[in-house]
Amino acid sequence: MITMLQGVFITSIISALAVQDCTCVKIIGGQDAKPGTGSYMALIKDTAENFCGGILIDKLWVLTSANCVVKQLSVSIGTHSFKDRKEAQTFEVVEAKVHNKYNIKTEWNNLALLKLNTTAKLNKLVKTLSLPKSAKDIKPGTKCKVLGWGQTTPKDEDPSDILQETTVTIIDRKICNSEGYYNKNPVVNDDMLCAGDESGKQAKMCRGDIGGPLICKSSSLKSKSLTGIAIFAKGCDVKKKPGIYTRLSNKYIQWIKKTIKSKTKNISIEQK
Incomplete structure (x- = not known):
């Protein structure tokens, strides 16, 4: 009950x-994932x-x-x-x-x-x-991968038939919390990550399913590792509104x- x-x-x-x-559940500008990738x-x-x-x-x-x-x-x-x-x-x-x-x-x-x-x-x-062996913070500029079955263009609300994947870049929390971005609504704290276009000018969240993985490779990791969970997106492919992820901290x-x-x-x- x-x-x-x-x-x-x-x-x-x-x-x-x-x-x-x-x-x-929206991956904009992604590409078909190879069978078995996800x-x-x-x-x-x-x-x-x-x-x-x-x-x-x-x-x-x-x-x-x-x-x-x-x-x-x-x-x-x-x-x-x-x-x-x-x-x-x-x-x-x-x-x-x-x-x-x-x-x-x-x-x-x-x-x-x-x-x-x-x-x-x-x-x-x-x-x-597997859960990450290292829970060290991920530096801005780190390249990460997201996957999902979401829509492939902002105007097309139908899900993608084939699993999609794309690359996003970790953006500094100070930038994400700034007035030009999320303006602390929500506040991106140390247990969260902000990721999108490398320049930060265009968001790529809606490029990853809510609940889906953020997989990164940093200097402290020898191979790609599960780093975060997609949790928030402001609309779809909205400028200066990157995707927000829960970081898998210790x-x-x-x-x-x-x-x-x-x-x-x-x-x-x-x-x-």
Whole structure:
């Protein structure tokens, strides 16, 4: 059963998505990802066919944005084509755990975990993406990758059939918080990242699904690593409104590990 408190929480999430123009599954100017590239990508859907991105980090758990948590969710993994999901594995979400300090107004602590009803079967199309071993901050100018099934042009609201990917660049938080950009609405703090066009003149968020991964390679990392989760976009391809991501800092990595291991429930939504 969904409690009254949970019902209010769900309603507030839906309202927030509407205000932010966030079905937010939009990759503008991306390119088709090669089959198998997004083997860790999760397609999260509700009964109204609204969808989000997510990351399979464990055979039983998907990491996503708190903004994606509504009732009656299902998850498809192993999906390359949005329309053709014959080879995909589909699951019900039996439990959703939102970070206990998530603030819908500020977007702080915006992350959630979805527990699947059965374990995913790993194969060439379905793989987990490990949590980062290093939680060091990512320097401005770092190139990162985002993936999603979203629309491919600002005017076309239909999702892309084929998984899309593109490159974004980390932008200094001071720039993102400046008057010409987000003007501290929301405030991009140390647990968040701002990424878009290298010049900062044109946003590329809406180039990544809400809930989808930000994958970066920095001087402190020998290979590309899961770095963040897409959480916020102001419209789609709007100038000086880059995408905002929750950065997987040490405290979030510890929260994720503890949540997965723990049998206690934080915020749960039972599927009917």
